[in-house]
Amino acid sequence: MGETGCGKSTLGHSIPRLLPEPPAKVTSGKIVFQGTDLLKIPKWRMPGVRGTGIGMIFQEPINSLNPAYRVGDQIAESVRIRKLRERGIMPALKPDVKGFDYSKRELPKASEVVTGPFIPPNVTQTLKTRGPPMTKEIHQEVLDFLRLVRINDPERIVNLFPHELSGGMRQRIMIAMALSGKPALLIADEPTSALDVTIQAQVLTLMKELMEEVRTSIMFISHDLGVIAEMADDVGVMYAGHMVEFGPVAEIFESPRHPYTKALLRSIPNRYKDEGVLPSLSGSVPNLSKLPVGCTFNPRCPLARDVCRVKPGPPFALLPPGPAGGMHRTACFFPDEVPSMP
């Protein structure tokens, strides 16, 4: 989570290497997916990771479906790619078993879910046969995936073009399409932000239900703290292009250990209490191309002092385990002072 413009989409897009290179460039770090550093493999192998490895849902349902093809055919394409990969006809990036050691994974919660590609409950199990998948078999799966996203008349919907559907329907189709690749990781970049409020609630409920049904890790990007609190197991807070805090949802919301997180949470109105004017953070988000030296948050931080204004900034350090257990990291020199922060 993070304010608009803090680099959430950029981070999400950089994982499947969707950013146009140039101008985008990953200058440091690793993107490890199932044991493979995606920055180390050649660009032309990236399609083998997408779809079946990493799926993605975008913010704008208006443009995210191809206007020239029927939605059924667009989902069928995803299903076909997965089937061709399952049968070894199309190249796919295999998990690197040595690098992909579950026992050493840093996020215990997530490790429970990423044990294998999911099988949606009502998808007809098909025998794995050799040779290209048959059209009927694919068509059946397309209908199944549309039913999975609670579309009641899939036989009619498959024949429609995107412009014949509402925004909420298109986003359902997008979700069905991303899921039809059975990805191990699904990145949902503000999937509801562009929708009407009522539709937003419906799609969110759908996503929440699907999270239970579908065994896929989901990276849910949002600027809406309320949505995050409902959806997430672990939360990463972003500020000015960096992740400044990461931890279990309960700890992040109840005892944040980064001044920015705390300030962000204070800005949520409490609907049971009249708080008068809501506190807001002084100053503004820095220009991402001219970041402050040291801690990027120092110009706005009430706890800032001299060490915060020199290089290098605070490390993204692990905190001692809290009551909720799990990992809690923060990029602040003085995490212990945050709870009593003015």
Place this chain on the structure above:
Amino acid sequence: MGRSRSDLVVFIAKRLAQLVPVLLGVIVITFFFTHIAVSNPCAIWSGPKASPSTIAACVKNNHFNDSLPVQFYYYLAGLVSGNWGTDPLFHSPVLSVLLTDFPATLELVLAATFLMVFIGIPLGVVAAASNGRIADHLVRIFYLSGWATPTYIAGVVLAIGLGPLLGVSGGDFSTTSSPVPAITHMSVLDAIIALNPGATVDAIVHLILPAVALAFINMGIATRMTRTSMLEILPLEFVKTARMKGLGEFWVLYKHALRNALITTTTVLGVTAGTMVSGTVVIESVFVWPGLGRYAYEAITEYDFAGTIGVVIFFAIVVVAANLIADILYGVLDPRVEWR
């Protein structure tokens, strides 16, 4: 209005009905231009040694003593009854000459269109995909040079420079000595129908240079339009969606992006039909291609009024048909379009 088959039929019928006023206008303009420019060509037609009685007979046969509207009436009446006049030298009927020459021109235009579509459009995709990098600049140099080169220069350079390399002698690119029966009067098609591979290769060899020369100017338009519309399409979200399905870049570009970019490109291709047919006049004369373009050139230089108007009618039909096809393609490519 909708997208059903009957809507399409109504659409085509309406457009064909529009052809009538277009043709009438074209006929009126060409008729009056030719007849006002040279009011009595009988002396020229009959040659310098003709006797006065021959010339008088010619004037009488062609109603040149009547007023222009009356002459126009006679011409139109003939046109409707299938008598499009005769040419002044050999007195062969214009319509049958046009009908035998038309397939050769159609073949040339189709070959040039083929090159535009299968070379010009992919070049535009390559240019857009490498926007601002070397491949983009190379493609731009290619299409700008095509644009800047007058048709006749491209024709002459290709005919003289490359013709001998392909074994085409004497600059005559027609395949008159072809051993296959003329069914469609299109050399390549006839050779294929006759299942004669040697003749097919020979026909293609003869066709390729005139087609390249004709395509060269319009290729630039196809490439540039494709590049521009691809640059508009590529940043759209659904291109990312296509990539996130796990498709390779080739399919992302050609199946998803180009499919949408083509919607704009087809409209432009329809417009180039006019440039294309007017180009055949020059190209067919340079390459000695036995089609309408060369016939048009001869008809004009010989003051052959009936022939000139006849060719113009054919060209007008080709242009209208090309635009109709482009409009239909546009609607077929874009599911949001309704036939109207």
